[in-house]
Amino acid sequence: MKKYAFFYSLLCLGTVTIVVSSCGEQAKQAEYAAREDSMKAMVERGKYLAYSVVNCVDCHSQLDFEKFSLPLVPGTEGAGGMALHEAFKGFPGKLYIPNITPAGLGDWTDAEIARAVTRGINKKGDTLFPMMPFHYLNAIAEEDLNAVIAFIRTLKPIEKIHPAKEMFVPMAVFGPLPENNYKNNVKPDTADKVKYGEYLVTIAHCGECHHTKSPEGMPIPGMMFAGGNTESLIPFQVTSANITADSATGIGEWSELMFIAKFRTNAATENLQSKPGKFNTIMPWSFYGTMTDSDLKAIYAYLRTVPHVRNAVEKWKY
Numbered sequence: 001m002k003k004y005a006f007f008y009s010l011l012c013l014g015t016v017t018i019v020v021s022s023c024g025e026q027a028k029q030a031e032y033a034a035r036e037d038s039m040k041a042m043v044e045r046g047k048y049l050a051y052s053v054v055n056c057v058d059c060h061s062q063l064d065f066e067k068f069s070l071p072l073v074p075g076t077e078g079a080g081g082m083a084l085h086e087a088f089k090g091f092p093g094k095l096y097i098p099n100i101t102p103a104g105l106g107d108w109t110d111a112e113i114a115r116a117v118t119r120g121i122n123k124k125g126d127t128l129f130p131m132m133p134f135h136y137l138n139a140i141a142e143e144d145l146n147a148v149i150a151f152i153r154t155l156k157p158i159e160k161i162h163p164a165k166e167m168f169v170p171m172a173v174f175g176p177l178p179e180n181n182y183k184n185n186v187k188p189d190t191a192d193k194v195k196y197g198e199y200l201v202t203i204a205h206c207g208e209c210h211h212t213k214s215p216e217g218m219p220i221p222g223m224m225f226a227g228g229n230t231e232s233l234i235p236f237q238v239t240s241a242n243i244t245a246d247s248a249t250g251i252g253e254w255s256e257l258m259f260i261a262k263f264r265t266n267a268a269t270e271n272l273q274s275k276p277g278k279f280n281t282i283m284p285w286s287f288y289g290t291m292t293d294s295d296l297k298a299i300y301a302y303l304r305t306v307p308h309v310r311n312a313v314e315k316w317k318y
């Protein structure tokens with residue numbers, strides 16, 4: 001009897017060990033799965049920001065200048081290569097937009113990418129040309145920046161090396177670099193529509209085109225979002241709109257619904273495939289037009305709160 005008891009207890013012990021170790025295994029699997037889910041969610045968030053809000057993929061891909069609002073040429077996502085000196089008349093040098101796929105940034109650390117994005121300093125420590133909107137991205141929240149970096153690491157590597165830039169003016173003329181450490185940034189609660197809208201408008205750098213600028217290219221105080229800047233691109237010319245809530249010259253008469261509809265209509269495939277010739281636009285409708293309704297509503301809410309400026313703008317002056 002004792003003998004059986006001995007075997008029986010051994011059997012029990014074995015069963016307990018198997019149960020315990022399989023429980024441990026299950027817990028580990030669950031932890032891995034949870035980590036994988038949160039990584040997936042982070043990459044998804046980064047993709048959304050990089051395509052629809054901050055538009056990293058807009059500037060850093062080949063764009064189709066013939067089609068409405070310059071949609072991207074599929075297969076070039078993140079590979080850069082757009083020659084700014086060919087696209088913009090009078091560009092002060094020669095600059096090819098860099099490749100931000102893993103083939104271009106493979107040896108950059110996350111901290112180096114974060115510094116380039118938020119402070120305009122490249123891996124070597126040189127200042128970046130401020131078309132890279134680091135003055136605005138200095139306000140990005142750490143979790144959003146980490147998400148964007150996680151996403152661009154998943155872009156298909158495209159082996160394209162572009163010639164180094166040659167600028168005719170020292171980078172120092174583009175002003176002091178932002179000092180703020182993005183780790184200090186606080187992301188507003190989405191429930192606070194106006195504050196969250198301000199955050200989105202900042203990181204989406206809407207002001208880069210929509211703040212009225214002096215002939216030297218400096219934003220004029222009191223003319224935020226009042227438009228009127230003419231971009232003389234080859235092969236068309238377009239002037240940015242007044243997007244303050246002035247009723248006569250801005251978007252004061254637009255309802256929230258009309259605002260969203262404008263983005264959706266302009267980003268519809270048939271529009272993006274059209275060839276508007278000289279009546280084209282640099283407003284990246286194909287990218288911003290994929291923002292969520294709630295983000296567009298927040299942007300609308302914020303734009304209602306900025307000073308209303310009377311400034312009549314003619315978008316196409318042919």
Ligand code: HEC
Binds near residue numbers: 129
């Ligand atoms: C409005 C256009 C524009 C947008 C939007 C933009 N970039 Fe850039 N970016 C540039 C230009 C132009 C340069 C080149 C600047 C230079 O070399 O002086 C650049 C440079 C860079 C560099 C440095 C690469 C190198 O090899 O030196 C990185 C990294 C980068 N961008 C990442 C991003 C990320 C990530 C985003 C989105 C969060 C983004 N960019 C959004 C235009 C843009």
Ligand code: HEC
Binds near residue numbers: 201207239251282
């Ligand atoms: C690269 C420059 C550029 C950026 C960045 C930009 N815009 Fe525009 N936007 C324009 C130009 C140019 C026009 C006028 C031509 C057109 O309607 O497409 C315009 C037009 C508009 C219009 C239409 C106004 C009207 O009267 O028809 C709205 C609304 C608008 N922009 C909102 C925004 C918002 C919001 C952002 C940021 C999320 C933004 N824009 C970022 C260049 C830009």
